[in-house]
Amino acid sequence: MTTKDIEVKTYIFIWLSLVVLTGVAVSVAGMDLAGWSMAVALVIAFLKSGLILLYFMHLKEEKGSRLLRWMIPGVLAILILFIGITFLDVAFR
């Protein structure tokens, strides 16, 4: 098997996982899990984006670029910080 075949297989496998995760998210939304359903939906969304970032956007291969490795978690940290500060204001006003 050539490297190309392996890469094609990996991509198709990742796509299948993404489709399965979507199916899980939709079926969980159909169940009555009260407060947990949103948490499950968001965890699945993060898993899906992780797969896309690592395999389709090739972050797994960009190991050499140390700056990129820090920049992406950095931006996510800023976003989470903003959400956290906003909720500190909204929740305790």
Place this chain on the structure above:
Amino acid sequence: MLETHQNDTSSKFGMWLFLLSEILLFGGLFILYSVYRYQNPQLFHLAADALNRPLGTLNTLILLTSSLTMVLSILFLKKRNPGKTLLFLASTLFLGLFFLFIKYLEWTSKVHHGIYPNATRLLERERGEILFYGLYYSMTGLHGLHVLVGLCLLSVMFIFILKKKIDHNYVVPLENTGLYWHLVDIVWIFLFPLFYLIT
């Protein structure tokens, strides 16, 4: 012949910087969404029930598949197979158009029921529902605009590959277009549960 300079690493790095700024752009809207939803949980649930979940799921599958055809198109360009590159690029374009068509169907059916920003029938409803639909239109609208830009980029890439201006020696424009397309997919991955899967 002109000497050409290429720096693929900085080209990709610039693209990533842009993509991260896009995350912050959508991030602002996500913050707005989470605050309003926190304040109006029942009304968000009520309003979201009226959205078409099967169509939303179909659109998710369409975008995921278009991401697959996108990576395959880049792979085949690297492996010196421009024919298959064009085939997969055309599939990506077609899937993107299909996504926008379904979005159009959804929006027109909502507008038909008198649900659009500032519509009198919508303004008669509760504040939480008005906020939900305001966010629905602005967030899926901004995302749709990104899909449209992505389709323009994909078309330009298609022409460049056809004219052999982009080939296996110069893959980075197609790779950057792919990065953009995947980011648009990731944004939808979050929009989908937040609007269609509220229970």
